[in-house]
Amino acid sequence: MVKAFIDLLYRYALRLVRIPNFTPAHQAALARALGRPKDETRKEFAVPDFPMICRLGNATDAAGRPTAFFNRQGEEWHSDGAGSGDVNGITMLYALDVPRQGGETMYASLHTAWETLDPATQARIRPLRTLHSFNWHNDKILRLSPGAAKPLSAAERAAIPDRRYNLVQTHPITGRTLYYVSPNLVHEITGLDETERDELVAQLIGHASASHRGYRHLWSPGDLLVWDNNALMHSATDVSAYVDDRRLLHRSFTVPPANAI
Numbered sequence: 001m002v003k004a005f006i007d008l009l010y011r012y013a014l015r016l017v018r019i020p021n022f023t024p025a026h027q028a029a030l031a032r033a034l035g036r037p038k039d040e041t042r043k044e045f046a047v048p049d050f051p052m053i054c055r056l057g058n059a060t061d062a063a064g065r066p067t068a069f070f071n072r073q074g075e076e077w078h079s080d081g082a083g084s085g086d087v088n089g090i091t092m093l094y095a096l097d098v099p100r101q102g103g104e105t106m107y108a109s110l111h112t113a114w115e116t117l118d119p120a121t122q123a124r125i126r127p128l129r130t131l132h133s134f135n136w137h138n139d140k141i142l143r144l145s146p147g148a149a150k151p152l153s154a155a156e157r158a159a160i161p162d163r164r165y166n167l168v169q170t171h172p173i174t175g176r177t178l179y180y181v182s183p184n185l186v187h188e189i190t191g192l193d194e195t196e197r198d199e200l201v202a203q204l205i206g207h208a209s210a211s212h213r214g215y216r217h218l219w220s221p222g223d224l225l226v227w228d229n230n231a232l233m234h235s236a237t238d239v240s241a242y243v244d245d246r247r248l249l250h251r252s253f254t255v256p257p258a259n260a261i
């Protein structure tokens with residue numbers, strides 16, 4: 001059963017399961033079946049007794065205090081795990097409350113992006129390496145979304161060091177080529193100054209996320225999306241679309257074993 005689920009996950013990179021009443025215990029069990037779940041970085045928003053599950057969205061308590069992590073940046077393409085070195089991590093996102101409009105999640109295939117890239121750009125980016133920095137990114141979130149989360153302690157920051165990756169990669173399980181870039185985290189690209197870095201990242205993200213190649217998921221309560229972060233990047237959408245409605249999802253992140261398939 002789990003093997004069949006994983007086979008389909010790597011074949012299609014994204015799976016939607018409609019499953020009402022999927023509890024945190026169910027999510028934790030599936031996360032463990034897929035590999036090694038990681039505890040959430042923003043511990044104040046972890047589901048009680050489930051440190052691997054984070055509450056995401058604009059939910060608040062009766063006093064208006066946030067009870068979920070709410071990143072107000074909206075569209076921001078990335079792969080989960082790019083900041084922690086878990087390039088091939090699997091994300092699960094389960095919808096509890098969804099707004100009447102907006103709040104979609106967008107997906108783009110990094111394989112399709114590579115395969116449809118022009119040969120000159122393929123040759124240009126093949127030797128490049130990137131530096132992805134979670135702390136640089138997180139500092140930016142806290143500046144742009146004041147009060148969204150507690151600043152990390154020095155020990156928590158040190159536990160997430162900057163990571164260097166090849167820009168062009170071979171997927172460790174499917175063997176397909178892709179380019180791996182999380183624009184929110186890319187602090188450096190070898191040999192490029194900041195302007196060149198930003199131009200190349202914008203070109204690669206614009207190409208990958210072109211709407212005719214991507215998928216935009218309109219959530220319903222009870223939707224569970226599971227995806228392979230090495231094959232796909234994803235993005236939220238404009239948060240101003242649902243200011244009067246509550247949005248709450250449960251996220252977990254699992255590092256699969258090396259022999260996942």
Ligand SMILES: [Fe+2]
Binds near residue numbers: 078080234
């Ligand atoms: Fe994400």
